[in-house]
Amino acid sequence: MIKVGIVGVGFMGKMHFNTYNAYKRCKVVALADHDPRKLAGDWSTIGGNIADKRAAQVDLSGLKLYSPPAELFKDPEVDLVDITLPTFSHAKYAMAALEAGKHVICEKPMGLSLAECDRMIAAARAARRQLFIAHCIRFWPDYKVLKQIIASGRYGKVLSATFWRKSLTPTWSWDNWLLDAKRSGSAIVDLHIHDTDYINYVFGMPQAVSSSGVVGAVSKGGVDAVVTHYIYPQGPHVVAEGTWALAPGFGFTHGFCVTLEKATVEMDCRSGKPLTVHPLKGKSITPKLPKDDGYVSELKHFVDCVAKGRGSDVVTPQDARNALAVCLAEERSVKTGRVVRTR
Ligand SMILES: NC(=O)c1ccc[n+]([C@@H]2O[C@H](COP(=O)([O-])OP(=O)(O)OC[C@H]3O[C@@H](n4cnc5c(N)ncnc54)[C@H](O)[C@@H]3O)[C@@H](O)[C@H]2O)c1
Known part of the structure; x- marks a missing residue:
């Protein structure tokens, strides 16, 4: 049984809390947040762009509740620390948890600068502990199946691919940190980074x-809206919009349209139409998707990695x-306004 301590009880902390509690190989034993209402179980102020009908008042009896995250890192019962703090705090607290001897799951984006990422990687190596960054789209059912379809080679090479992720303005975060580019890195680094x-x-x-x-x-x-052409000199042609x-009424959507030599694959979560493969010849197909959503599949995978002692x-x-x-x-x-090399 892997014992988890969650640091940051906001949109993602709540999501992770509910996910761990549904998995029998782990158990949340501790929470840390500097907001006393959250530690009293009043989660009514937590917002997000994914609807959540669960109760706003949560029973936290039996859990150890800490205010400064450092107190949770000292708790010998905690094996795995999950950092669901605002992005500008990821590096500081992930490194402190690693240095305290804990394995760490940290929400995406890893940090705000490459220097922060390098320090986190070095801290995990020095502490000989695992560090996982929660890039959940790699685990999301439709995206997992799309990758399998492309890798199978069944429909030939990818010619072009378009991805999109569009959201109402996130006005719900603690201290409005999301709308401060210095603390969130903007829509590119916070939202569009998923794509x-x-x-x-998928493409390197x-x-x-x-x-x-x-x-x-x-x-x-911050950059609030972006359209990027990802340049692969040998193809494919890849574009993403974030x-x-x-406006609030729009809500949230994400999806893709990928054209291979012998089929087009599409998904748009908003249309309610499932992932569909349209082959050049024959009828359209709707592949069976894994039942776990991306958060469940991702956290189960990380917990299993910790249990097995591997990355x-x-x-x-x-x-x-x-x-x-x-x-x-x-x-x-x-x-x-220029083309920028990535390395
Ligand atoms: N994977 C995804 O789909 C996804 C979705 C949303 C957010 N995220 C990421 O998750 C992270 C958290 O975002 P969120 O939307 O949950 O934020 P949030 O604002 O909803 O919650 C942050 C929480 O951290 C607490 N907090 C802030 N600083 C603290 C400190 N120093 N000590 C103790 N508590 C502190 C706040 O009180 C709040 O409860 C971000 O990095 C964000 O990019 C990922």
Whole structure:
């Protein structure tokens, strides 16, 4: 049984709390947050762009409740610390937990700079502990199956691929940190990184990016909307759009349309239409998807890795660093109007 301590009881902390509690190989034993209401079980102020009908008042009896995260890191019962704090705090607290001898799951994005990522990787190595970065789209059923379809070679090479992730403006975060580019890294680094990471996963890191976007429309100094062409000189042609500048009524959607030599594969979570393969010849097919959602599948995988004493073969800390490296290149491309190399 892996014993988990969650640090940061917000949108993702709550999501992870509920996910761990449904998996028999782990148990949440401790929580840390500096908001006393959260530790009293009043989770009514937690927002997010995914509807959640669960109770706003949560029974936390039996859990150890800490305010400064450092107190939780000292708890000998905790094997695995899950950092679901705002992004600007990831490096500081992930490193402290590793140095205290804990394995760490840290939400994406890994950090705000490549230097922070490098320090986190070095801290995990020095402490001989596992560090996992929660790039959940690698585990998301439709995206998992899309990768399998592409890798199978059944429909030939990918010719072109378009991905999108569009959200109402996130006004729900603690201290409004999401809309402060210095603390969240903006829509590119916070939201659109899901697609950038998946594109790296499936097609490898692009040689360069060419991006345009909208700066400072809804956030303090950040890129709020971006369209990027990921440049692969030998193909495929890959484009992704990410925005959090949409009106509240829009809600949230994500999806893709991928054209291979012998089929087109599409998914848009908003349309309610499942992942569908349209072969050049024959009828359209709707492949069976894994039943666990991306959060469940991701956290089960990380817990199993800790139980087996190994790192993840799905997402490594270096992969997470690479995702940030491409996002930072996209940001530079938006701000300079130039094509920017990714390494
Ligand atoms: N994988 C995904 O799909 C996904 C979705 C949303 C957010 N995220 C990521 O999860 C992380 C958290 O985002 P969120 O939306 O849950 O944020 P949030 O604002 O909803 O919650 C943050 C929580 O951390 C607490 N906190 C802040 N600083 C603290 C400190 N120093 N000590 C103790 N508690 C502190 C706040 O009180 C709050 O409860 C971010 O990195 C974000 O990018 C990932």
